Amino acid sequence: MVSVMWFRRDLRLEDNVALKQAFQESDSLLLLFHVNPEQFLGEDSLNQAVFFNSVENLRKECEKNKATLHILYGDLEESFSKLKKEFPQWSDVYINRDETGFGLERDKKASVIFKQLGVKAHGYFDHHIHSAREIKTDSGTYYKVFTPYFNKWTELQKPTRVEVTVDHDKLINEVRFTEDEEQFERFLDKQVSIKGLQLGNQVAHERLAEFIEHDLSSYHESRDFPLKNATSHLSKHLRAGELSIRTVFDQVSRSKDSLGKETFIKELAWRDFYNMVYASHPDQKFQSINSSFRHIKWENNEELFNKWKQGKTGFPLVDAAMRQLKETGWMHNRLRMVTASFLTKDLLIDWRWGEQYLQEMLIDYDSASNIGGWQWAASTGTDSVPYFRIFNPTTQSEKYDKEGDFIKRYVPELKRCTKSKIHEPSKLSEKEQSDFGVIIGKDYPEPIVSHKLRRNLAIKTFEESKNEHA
Numbered sequence: 001m002v003s004v005m006w007f008r009r010d011l012r013l014e015d016n017v018a019l020k021q022a023f024q025e026s027d028s029l030l031l032l033f034h035v036n037p038e039q040f041l042g043e044d045s046l047n048q049a050v051f052f053n054s055v056e057n058l059r060k061e062c063e064k065n066k067a068t069l070h071i072l073y074g075d076l077e078e079s080f081s082k083l084k085k086e087f088p089q090w091s092d093v094y095i096n097r098d099e100t101g102f103g104l105e106r107d108k109k110a111s112v113i114f115k116q117l118g119v120k121a122h123g124y125f126d127h128h129i130h131s132a133r134e135i136k137t138d139s140g141t142y143y144k145v146f147t148p149y150f151n152k153w154t155e156l157q158k159p160t161r162v163e164v165t166v167d168h169d170k171l172i173n174e175v176r177f178t179e180d181e182e183q184f185e186r187f188l189d190k191q192v193s194i195k196g197l198q199l200g201n202q203v204a205h206e207r208l209a210e211f212i213e214h215d216l217s218s219y220h221e222s223r224d225f226p227l228k229n230a231t232s233h234l235s236k237h238l239r240a241g242e243l244s245i246r247t248v249f250d251q252v253s254r255s256k257d258s259l260g261k262e263t264f265i266k267e268l269a270w271r272d273f274y275n276m277v278y279a280s281h282p283d284q285k286f287q288s289i290n291s292s293f294r295h296i297k298w299e300n301n302e303e304l305f306n307k308w309k310q311g312k313t314g315f316p317l318v319d320a321a322m323r324q325l326k327e328t329g330w331m332h333n334r335l336r337m338v339t340a341s342f343l344t345k346d347l348l349i350d351w352r353w354g355e356q357y358l359q360e361m362l363i364d365y366d367s368a369s370n371i372g373g374w375q376w377a378a379s380t381g382t383d384s385v386p387y388f389r390i391f392n393p394t395t396q397s398e399k400y401d402k403e404g405d406f407i408k409r410y411v412p413e414l415k416r417c418t419k420s421k422i423h424e425p426s427k428l429s430e431k432e433q434s435d436f437g438v439i440i441g442k443d444y445p446e447p448i449v450s451h452k453l454r455r456n457l458a459i460k461t462f463e464e465s466k467n468e469h470a
Helices: 017-025 046-064 076-086 101-117 146-155 178-189 201-214 245-253 259-280 302-310 316-328 333-346 351-361 367-377 393-400 405-410 430-436 451-468
Strands: 002-007 028-035 069-073 090-096 120-124
Touching: 002 017, 017 090, 017 120, 028 046, 028 076, 028 178, 046 069, 046 178, 046 351, 069 076, 069 178, 076 101, 090 101, 101 120, 101 367, 146 259, 201 245, 245 259, 259 367, 302 316, 302 333, 316 333, 316 351, 316 393, 316 405, 333 351, 333 367, 333 393, 333 451, 351 367
Parallel strands: 002 028, 002 090, 028 069, 090 120
Antiparallel strands: none
């Protein structure tokens, strides 16, 4: 009998629940990744490019372990039917389930296909510390507010690391799908690249160790300052499963107690919380959770949206953040809040526009966290920021990039500005513009909106929506 381990967002050979069970329960095991064109985001997507880079890293890791990661490319049903034809004795498939979004719908479709093929599916939970349906209120409903959710989250026993023993005698290593392999290679060649980006299980472990040693204890204080680069940077590894969340929690938990440690563990709970929110609101990618704000009169100005994407808004911190995203595929968490607030409140552009753009660009894109974050910033989600609390991009810049060094890194037009002038370049005198080598309106744009006026308009717009649907 032949079994299949189907990798998806669990691209590692260690601490992998489904893989452990597959080795324990199988006579012969085929390691598989399916490339599904339904999920493609376009050739310019950094998200897509980096994810499939992680797939390639898993394939190399398998080779080092004298194993073969088989590749199927194409329609889901056609691919698995081809697999069954090639291996008539295929009887079981092992997966780590997706609980939300496209992955959930794909798994529902796959379960029908497996049943038709006479294959038994074995599903496990692996991507989060606690599954979406594991934590509920005493009355059996899903939580809507994070704090009571977190209180219960902390009480529950946490899952421990899973030890995987690679049994080479069970592995099916002969390549059977040469055309699919070649198609995947051509696909990889077309993807954009990010200079200097390192991925893979070993790199993830090194990053985790470095973070715990140097940044964890001060995480609560340093994480808000973009230039300090003091966040964990583990998200790009977790999104593809290059590193297990159990491994992260285990190693962080073993570290010396500190406020930074407490704060970081709380962030892991937020990750679980947003997964639960998405599972309980499966349409949240396309619909605001708060019904009072489902009919906001968004302006959706495409010209302003493009200036936001390009980092040409005239607000230096916003522009630096958007250019960081375009250059690196990553954005500091505080800047994600600032730029999202600016898009939805200052520009009155639908949060779904921003969420979709970041889906294409973020190398650490996680649908539940990204959608949850956007609905939080737009005041349309559960336990979101009040609609009248609107980030001031200038004061955020003055507080979290006081010297202006982060801005100068990504907005070189302003590199000669002094720290007292860089946060509002539109107020520079003609002499200062000459001294600093930047002409406002030519070398760097005027602010595309007045924050003060747009803040008042945003509050009025949200209040009108709320009153109309009271």
